[in-house]
Amino acid sequence: MRLEPLALLFCLFLLPGLSLAADKTIYGLNEYATLPELDTQLAAKLDTGAKTASLSARDIRRFKRDGETWVRFYLGTDDAQAQPIERPLARISKIKRRAGDYDAEEEKTYTARPVIELNICMGSTLRNIEVNLTDRSAFQYPLLIGSEALKRFGALVDPSLKYAAGKPDCATDANSAE
Numbered sequence: 001m002r003l004e005p006l007a008l009l010f011c012l013f014l015l016p017g018l019s020l021a022a023d024k025t026i027y028g029l030n031e032y033a034t035l036p037e038l039d040t041q042l043a044a045k046l047d048t049g050a051k052t053a054s055l056s057a058r059d060i061r062r063f064k065r066d067g068e069t070w071v072r073f074y075l076g077t078d079d080a081q082a083q084p085i086e087r088p089l090a091r092i093s094k095i096k097r098r099a100g101d102y103d104a105e106e107e108k109t110y111t112a113r114p115v116i117e118l119n120i121c122m123g124s125t126l127r128n129i130e131v132n133l134t135d136r137s138a139f140q141y142p143l144l145i146g147s148e149a150l151k152r153f154g155a156l157v158d159p160s161l162k163y164a165a166g167k168p169d170c171a172t173d174a175n176s177a178e
């Protein structure tokens with residue numbers, strides 16, 4: 001009967017981890033996401049293997065406004081608005097190229113992408129996250145949400161689920177986004 005105290009001790013070690021998991025929201029592999037500032041809702045792929053979030057954009061151009069660098073782009077979706085979107089540039093991200101995307105003559109193993117900040121709502125949670133802009137028209141989902149953003153959402157991702165959080169329903173007050 002020596003195993004009973006060991007089993008009890010083992011369970012006590014697990015309790016802190018269980019309480020941390022209880023504070024997290026379970027999301028599926030795919031979720032609906034609202035981008036209030038862009039007045040649009042997109043299907044997103046949640047990818048714990050990607051570090052950053054990516055938004056499908058086309059005709060991406062940098063420009064200066066009041067001495068600051070901004071980015072002008074069009075949303076890269078079939079139903080995108082005809083008006084360009086303009087946002088301040090947060091930074092430039094270096095994204096590793098995949099093996100099939102690498103050109104040995106260029107000697108660059110990364111792609112430089114402009115990064116902006118956006119409020120994104122999934123389920124009932126609104127967060128301000130960094131999103132890099134790139135053409136994702138070859139992919140099924142125009143928005144990819146990587147691990148850095150998933151941390152901000154307090155997300156647990158269950159890949160056996162899809163759209164577990166339901167339709168986004170967030171307060172659109174920018175102050176509510178952490």
